[in-house]
Amino acid sequence: MTLRQWLIAPVASLVMGLPSTVSAVSPTVAELVQMIQQHHPEYLAMQARTDQVGGERDEAGAAFDLSVVQESYIRPSGYYDGAYAEQRLVQPLKSLNAQVFGSYRISTGEFPIYEANSETLDLGEASLGVKLSLLQNRDTDKRRMAQVTAAWRYMEAESKQQAQLNKLIYDGVSAYLGWYQSHQKLAVVQNLVSLTENRLDGVQTRVNSGDLAQINLTEFKTTLLRRQLLEREARQRFELARQNLSYFWRTADTPDYQSDAIDTPPTNIDWPFSMPSANGESFKGAIDAHPGLAVLSAQVEQARNKRRLAQNETLPQLDLELKLARDLGEGTEALTGTESMVGLSFSMPLGQRAAKAREAIADAEIRSLEYEQQVLREQLRRDLDLSLNALDYARNILTLSRQQEALAETLLSQEQARFDEGVSDQFLLITREKTALEAHLKTIDAQFDVLRHELALHATLASLHAAEPLSDT
Numbered sequence: 001m002t003l004r005q006w007l008i009a010p011v012a013s014l015v016m017g018l019p020s021t022v023s024a025v026s027p028t029v030a031e032l033v034q035m036i037q038q039h040h041p042e043y044l045a046m047q048a049r050t051d052q053v054g055g056e057r058d059e060a061g062a063a064f065d066l067s068v069v070q071e072s073y074i075r076p077s078g079y080y081d082g083a084y085a086e087q088r089l090v091q092p093l094k095s096l097n098a099q100v101f102g103s104y105r106i107s108t109g110e111f112p113i114y115e116a117n118s119e120t121l122d123l124g125e126a127s128l129g130v131k132l133s134l135l136q137n138r139d140t141d142k143r144r145m146a147q148v149t150a151a152w153r154y155m156e157a158e159s160k161q162q163a164q165l166n167k168l169i170y171d172g173v174s175a176y177l178g179w180y181q182s183h184q185k186l187a188v189v190q191n192l193v194s195l196t197e198n199r200l201d202g203v204q205t206r207v208n209s210g211d212l213a214q215i216n217l218t219e220f221k222t223t224l225l226r227r228q229l230l231e232r233e234a235r236q237r238f239e240l241a242r243q244n245l246s247y248f249w250r251t252a253d254t255p256d257y258q259s260d261a262i263d264t265p266p267t268n269i270d271w272p273f274s275m276p277s278a279n280g281e282s283f284k285g286a287i288d289a290h291p292g293l294a295v296l297s298a299q300v301e302q303a304r305n306k307r308r309l310a311q312n313e314t315l316p317q318l319d320l321e322l323k324l325a326r327d328l329g330e331g332t333e334a335l336t337g338t339e340s341m342v343g344l345s346f347s348m349p350l351g352q353r354a355a356k357a358r359e360a361i362a363d364a365e366i367r368s369l370e371y372e373q374q375v376l377r378e379q380l381r382r383d384l385d386l387s388l389n390a391l392d393y394a395r396n397i398l399t400l401s402r403q404q405e406a407l408a409e410t411l412l413s414q415e416q417a418r419f420d421e422g423v424s425d426q427f428l429l430i431t432r433e434k435t436a437l438e439a440h441l442k443t444i445d446a447q448f449d450v451l452r453h454e455l456a457l458h459a460t461l462a463s464l465h466a467a468e469p470l471s472d473t
Helices: 001-007 027-038 040-064 115-118 140-210 214-246 280-286 291-313 354-420 426-460
Strands: 069-075 081-094 099-108 123-133 317-327 338-347
Touching: 027 140, 069 280, 081 214, 099 426, 115 354, 123 214, 140 214, 140 291, 280 354, 354 426
Parallel strands: none
Antiparallel strands: 069 081, 081 099, 099 123, 123 317, 317 338
């Protein structure tokens, strides 16, 4: 294959030019994204942290579980010989900070007058009642706020997990592009070196026959050495990029880092992050759904819960308790029949400075977070506009680079024809080869600049975990 064929060959054929390494896989971008989400330890650590917050949510919800209370005592010696036992079932209710309870108690023997309320008939007493708050703790209290706050904390943790996953995928795909780009460049340079080495014998023969001057051989050897040096440098960049990418590639069978886990690129990298041409307004919905904004929204709701709890503590406490009880069996006549009880307790907090201070702190925290939301939303809009403009420029540069590459190839082809006819000299031909090589490498760089800008756009919108193209609607 001539230099001309190598320089104008499509990228898909160039990536097959390198010898295969001892490693096992040739991943596509979509496969890499899936493996990061399924097996990478950084993401698994994120999931574990989210699960911890989920446990806190379950723990807060347990405050409203049914509970059993057992109370008993006996007088083993002394003037009185009474024994008493009570079991109570309590079901807390979120509404009005209420609780419904039912109990059964039974006693036997004699009690002092100050414990007369412990006495029951011989079959005990059954009761049913409800207790609720009318002012303080009616709309909210620490248990309910803990449950609501835990739910917002879980949403915050999920949003942080999504944002961190987005960054991890960005780093991984960036490493992939660096690896893929270095492989293409190495393929081009390596095959140029092969072509130069194959021509060396012909130059040597022509010099020996006197057809060419000795300086032509010296110049050719110098050119070969320069190209071999370029190949070594390209090989070094490729191997370093391959090791860097191997950190992100994990499978169920090989969950640990292996420096040789990646082979040469596939023919089709399955690029999932194509970005249509659009303006920033087209992605307003994607910005509103950004996990960074979701994190701040969850923090705002937690601060509002703190404020509601502080406001609740400034209210008077007014609690109502209703109870119906009936003694069963035989015994003291005064205990027969059904007993009803209505209890009302009232208290007024006097020292409210601490609660008012907590309310003021929560207000300031809310204002701060709302300003942070505004700043982040504007930053995302700015970054999106900049990225869209940069992508347009990158696409224009790629178009011009391809035109430049085509002209350099045409010029090389014409110079090759002149050299074959003996009109041109070897020095000019080498210069044309160098120009064509540089034009081709520049086109490769321009191609990957477009891919990187598309990747950056998805990263700005935190949509990399979706691993599929965005629409412009």
